[in-house]
Every structure is written in C-alpha cells, then in structure tokens.
Amino acid sequence: xxxxxxxxxxxxxxxxxxxxxxxxxxxxxxxxxxxxxxxxxxxxxxxxxxxxxxxxxxxxxxxxxxxxxxxxxxxxxxxxxxxxxxxxxxxxxxxxxxxxxxxxxxxxxxxxxxxxxxxxxxxxxxxxxxxxxxxxxxxxxxxxxxxxxxxxxxxxxxxxxxxxxxxxxxxxxxxxxxxxxxxxxxxxxxxxxxxxxxxxxxxxxxxxxxxxxxxxxxxxxxxxxxxxxxxxxxxxxxxxxxxxxxxxxxxxxx
Ligand SMILES: [Zn+2]
Numbered sequence: 001x002x003x004x005x006x007x008x009x010x011x012x013x014x015x016x017x018x019x020x021x022x023x024x025x026x027x028x029x030x031x032x033x034x035x036x037x038x039x040x041x042x043x044x045x046x047x048x049x050x051x052x053x054x055x056x057x058x059x060x061x062x063x064x065x066x067x068x069x070x071x072x073x074x075x076x077x078x079x080x081x082x083x084x085x086x087x088x089x090x091x092x093x094x095x096x097x098x099x100x101x102x103x104x105x106x107x108x109x110x111x112x113x114x115x116x117x118x119x120x121x122x123x124x125x126x127x128x129x130x131x132x133x134x135x136x137x138x139x140x141x142x143x144x145x146x147x148x149x150x151x152x153x154x155x156x157x158x159x160x161x162x163x164x165x166x167x168x169x170x171x172x173x174x175x176x177x178x179x180x181x182x183x184x185x186x187x188x189x190x191x192x193x194x195x196x197x198x199x200x201x202x203x204x205x206x207x208x209x210x211x212x213x214x215x216x217x218x219x220x221x222x223x224x225x226x227x228x229x230x231x232x233x234x235x236x237x238x239x240x241x242x243x244x245x246x247x248x249x250x251x252x253x254x
Contacts (some may be wrong), residue, residue: 002243012177013200014045022201042249044070044108061100066248068106076113076139089125112137119155127250133163133174180223192239
C-alpha cells in the first residue's frame, strides 16, 4: 500500500505576537501551492485568529480543506484550570462552526500540550478526533514520547488521536520548523511521515519583528520565508515521488 501523508497547518498569529501577516500573506500562497498539487490539507485554526479573519477560514473551507480547532487563544492547556480548558475547547469550536456553517470535530492542542485525561473532556465538548501528541513539546516536553504512533482512542473516550510522528524515529516532531532546524539530518529521511505540520508564518520573508527571545532567533528563524517555501515544495515532490498519497485527518483516519 502506498504511504499516506496528512499535511496539517496550525493557523495562528505570528509567534504569539498578535500579528496576522502569516495568515494574510503566506496562507493564500500556500493554498495556491497546494491547489496546484491537488493536495487538501487539515487546517487547525486558533479561534481568535479565525474571528479576525473569517473570510480566510471560509475560503479555505470552500477550497476543500478540513477546518479544525487549535483552541481559542493558543494557551497551553496544562496551564489552565478545568473550567478554562473547557472554555478554550467550546469557544473555538463554536466560533469555527459559526464561520463555516458546518460541524467542526477535530482538535490540535497548542504546543502539543495535551494534558493526560483530556480525551473525555474533548468528547464532551463535541470533538471526535485529535492530532495533539508529538514526541516533543516546548511545554509538555517528552510527555507523549512513548505514546503509540498509530491512531488510537484517547483515554478510552470516543476521540481518535492521530499523533505527529518523530523524524527518523527520533524525538523530533515531523514539522517544517524542525526540518529547517535539523536540515542536514532531515535530508536523510526519504520516508513520508504519516502527519506533517507547519505554520503559515514560517513562510514569511523578513519576519524579524517577531517577539522572539534574542537567543532563540538564530535557531527558530533559520531557513524561513522563501527558503522554507522551497523546502516544503521539495518535500511534497519527494513524497509524491515515493508514491505517497495525501489525505486529510478525520475521526476515520487510520
Ligand atoms: Zn500552535
């Protein structure tokens, strides 16, 4: 069977600065690039960003991409009370559903910070699937390092988790940011990942106004903009050459 890749995009403000240049300038170009390749993606929208750019959400939905939730404010859920977690989950879902006029049942935890036991909470807030576990998180660290890599039920709830795998089997999440940071290493891995993620703002040129700590800027800013866009195009072509097919995430994804 040919390998399958789900391209996922976390649609949020630029590096938590409140700026939406990524959504305004990079997302439309990204969707054009995906259309040209016949790829439908899964877009995890932060509710607040979606409310500021409802037309962008509707356009992506109309172009056939799956609209899912990335929380209301992009806060790390393990730092929230139970009431705040529920508030993040329901407000984001309500906002997105009212914008697209269709059910929104998918979720990705900001920073891959999925607290233990959140499955039943997700289910009670109307979610049916999630892609929130990655081998490393800047907030949750290695909490999900030994989680199953295949899709599985979350905490016994009726919520299907489709994890983001590690690059080359290492505890490095399969995302464009880490592929940029570990570029020589990433070149060794020709096998398509089951799930891959990126952010629109990574594709922006000249984004040096970001409120990143100065010591992180050289690392997180490496290969951004046009270079990142080219890297993504090469990856998509390489996976296609490896006979991969592209699919979207849903409660039925295996
Ligand atoms: Zn995010």
